[in-house]
Amino acid sequence: MKKVFFFLFIASSAHSFAKNQPAQQRVDYKMQVSLNDQNHQFEGRSQITYFNNSADTLNEVFVHLYFNAFQPGSDMDVRSLWIADPDPRVGDRISKLKPEEYGHQHLSKVMVNGKEGLIIEMGTIAKVVLKNPILPGKKAKINMDWNGQVPIQIRRSGRNSAEGVDYSMSQWYPKICGYDQNGWHPNPYIAREFYGEYGSFEVEINIQKDFVIAATGEQCREIILENNRKSVCFKGSNIHDFVWAADKDYQHDMITLPDGLQVHFYYLKNQGLEENWKKFQEMTPKMFAYMNEHFGKYPYPVYSFIQGGDGGMEYPMATLITGKRKIGSLVGVAAHELAHSWYQGILGFNESLYYWMDEGFTSFSSDEVMDQLFPNPANPLHVDAVGGYIQLATSGKEEPMTTHADHFNTNYAYSNAAYSKGQTYLYQLKGIMGEKKFYNGMKRFYNQFKFQHPTPGDFLAIMEKESGMVLDWYNEYFVNTTKTINYSVDSVVTSPINGAPTLIVLKRNGDMPIPVEVEIETADGKFQYWYISVDLMRNITYAEEGTEIQWIAAPAWSWVQDQYIMQLPLGVKKVTIDPYRKIADMERGDNVWPIVSE
Numbered sequence: 001m002k003k004v005f006f007f008l009f010i011a012s013s014a015h016s017f018a019k020n021q022p023a024q025q026r027v028d029y030k031m032q033v034s035l036n037d038q039n040h041q042f043e044g045r046s047q048i049t050y051f052n053n054s055a056d057t058l059n060e061v062f063v064h065l066y067f068n069a070f071q072p073g074s075d076m077d078v079r080s081l082w083i084a085d086p087d088p089r090v091g092d093r094i095s096k097l098k099p100e101e102y103g104h105q106h107l108s109k110v111m112v113n114g115k116e117g118l119i120i121e122m123g124t125i126a127k128v129v130l131k132n133p134i135l136p137g138k139k140a141k142i143n144m145d146w147n148g149q150v151p152i153q154i155r156r157s158g159r160n161s162a163e164g165v166d167y168s169m170s171q172w173y174p175k176i177c178g179y180d181q182n183g184w185h186p187n188p189y190i191a192r193e194f195y196g197e198y199g200s201f202e203v204e205i206n207i208q209k210d211f212v213i214a215a216t217g218e219q220c221r222e223i224i225l226e227n228n229r230k231s232v233c234f235k236g237s238n239i240h241d242f243v244w245a246a247d248k249d250y251q252h253d254m255i256t257l258p259d260g261l262q263v264h265f266y267y268l269k270n271q272g273l274e275e276n277w278k279k280f281q282e283m284t285p286k287m288f289a290y291m292n293e294h295f296g297k298y299p300y301p302v303y304s305f306i307q308g309g310d311g312g313m314e315y316p317m318a319t320l321i322t323g324k325r326k327i328g329s330l331v332g333v334a335a336h337e338l339a340h341s342w343y344q345g346i347l348g349f350n351e352s353l354y355y356w357m358d359e360g361f362t363s364f365s366s367d368e369v370m371d372q373l374f375p376n377p378a379n380p381l382h383v384d385a386v387g388g389y390i391q392l393a394t395s396g397k398e399e400p401m402t403t404h405a406d407h408f409n410t411n412y413a414y415s416n417a418a419y420s421k422g423q424t425y426l427y428q429l430k431g432i433m434g435e436k437k438f439y440n441g442m443k444r445f446y447n448q449f450k451f452q453h454p455t456p457g458d459f460l461a462i463m464e465k466e467s468g469m470v471l472d473w474y475n476e477y478f479v480n481t482t483k484t485i486n487y488s489v490d491s492v493v494t495s496p497i498n499g500a501p502t503l504i505v506l507k508r509n510g511d512m513p514i515p516v517e518v519e520i521e522t523a524d525g526k527f528q529y530w531y532i533s534v535d536l537m538r539n540i541t542y543a544e545e546g547t548e549i550q551w552i553a554a555p556a557w558s559w560v561q562d563q564y565i566m567q568l569p570l571g572v573k574k575v576t577i578d579p580y581r582k583i584a585d586m587e588r589g590d591n592v593w594p595i596v597s598e
């Protein structure tokens with residue numbers, strides 16, 4: 001007995017050690033950049049501390065050089081030229097750029113622990129071969145000198161946005177690629193996803209003195225220099241990226257929330273934007289309050305909404321959004337990008353692989369925020385997302401959500417998998433777990449895995465603990481395959497013999513099983529509500545608590561059976577599968593008996 005106890009003790013303490021101190025890399029950046037606003041070229045230096053917390057010896061370091069995507073012949077350009085449904089913001093625009101409109105970014109020198117590395121530049125990725133390797137558990141001092149040119153804005157970053165913002169500086173510095181238990185992730189930039197190490201940033205921007213600078217994090221100082229220039233510094237910690245923007249006509253407003261959080265707003269003056277941006281400022285406390293209550297507490301001291309970019313794009317402690325919008329659209333894009341802080345920012349999924357967790361969880365939570373701000377009972381929450389996913393599933397273009405974001409055949413299949421199917425994933429899970437356990441699970445996941453790049457398996461394990469249900473089947477079907485959900489009421493059989501039971505025959509026509517709810521109107525005009533779980537869940541009771549409805553737990557439906565028979569000692573008027581539309585049923589017309597002809 002003693003030995004067993006001892007063994008268990010060791011095992012569980014090793015586990016909690018692993019959770020508290022994840023073996024993940026850490027990268028601290030100090031950077032100085034000087035921008036020439038006449039030719040849009042810049043020079044920069046980085047002093048990076050790289051913590052190799054992995055068990056591996058690193059002989060090279062990979063670095064993103066994102067701006068190199070904005071040159072004719074780049075991967076982003078070529079892919080946009082051949083893909084069937086190019087992003088109209090990219091289209092063939094890169095192929096037509098003139099040299100003075102290109103983006104580029106080059107490393108001129110990289111020193112690692114005092115020894116010069118060999119730089120091999122390959123489009124948007126550089127490989128730096130090290131003289132001496134970085135050993136497991138050791139940190140390395142990496143100094144980089146770099147230079148480049150800010151492109152005409154094609155996608156996300158660049159100069160002269162369509163709305164007239166001078167500089168939208170995202171993906172603008174040499175960024176160390178992600179490294180984890182699966183090795184390096186030097187994904188070329190084709191305008192898709194991001195993944196980087198957590199650490200701290202301290203960035204000094206040297207620029208003509210009339211520019212107003214907006215950026216990730218808190219401003220640390222502003223010094224006026226000679227020659228009409230100034231140096232502005234921003235810093236932040238526990239973040240994996242850094243964005244800034246500059247314009248001479250920025251209006252800068254700031255509000256402080258009751259918990260002390262400072263929220264900044266930067267938008268162009270004299271464009272008639274002020275009225276909507278002020279209205280939007282009044283709504284931001286509610287956005288933070290809903291997110292904090294349902295999905296976990298925002299951990300940073302500041303957040304900045306910055307007019308810039310070409311739509312909406314999230315960055316740590318900040319977003320770039322286009323600003324000439326009607327109020328609903330402005331608040332909608334702001335709520336969406338803010339919600340990314342919880343997922344892209346703080347959980348930091350490897351977005352190339354788990355883009356659907358990032359966009360899906362973000363869309364799910366920001367739609368709930370918007371429903372608080374602009375209630376619209378005619379359009380029930382999450383139903384549009386389910387509709388978008390069903391369209392994808394029936395389009396013939398769907399690819400499994402396990403497909404790497406860069407490698408989808410169409411932008412349509414990628415974005416619907418990311419946004420609509422990702423949101424449907426959470427919406428159905430909320431139905432399976434019940435509201436209370438679902439939101440508790442969302443917060444538990446956030447608190448346990450913040451700043452740690454969790455995976456879909458990490459998420460599901462938390463939801464299993466919270467619900468007491470086995471849920472692995474859910475990812476196996478919904479994430480790993482394109483199998484679909486489709487139930488129907490096959491028939492309702494009443495025996496001519498008096499007092500014999502009514503048989504209700506339900507059918508699973510889709511390849512994917514999921515728990516179903518069944519509403520039965522009996523001959524005497526009363527309603528019954530049945531809950532039929534899937535046997536793989538090893539739990540037959542209904543999760544929802546605190547509702548008016550008395551749910552009756554039926555025996556679980558076996559995953560190997562495509563038919564399920566209910567017996568009722570009563571006559572039946574009407575049977576409805578999934579009356580509250582909690583599942584993405586591909587064909588809803590046959591969910592009701594008798595079929596209503598229109």
Ligand SMILES: [Zn+2]
Nearest residue numbers: 336340359362
């Ligand atoms: Zn998004």
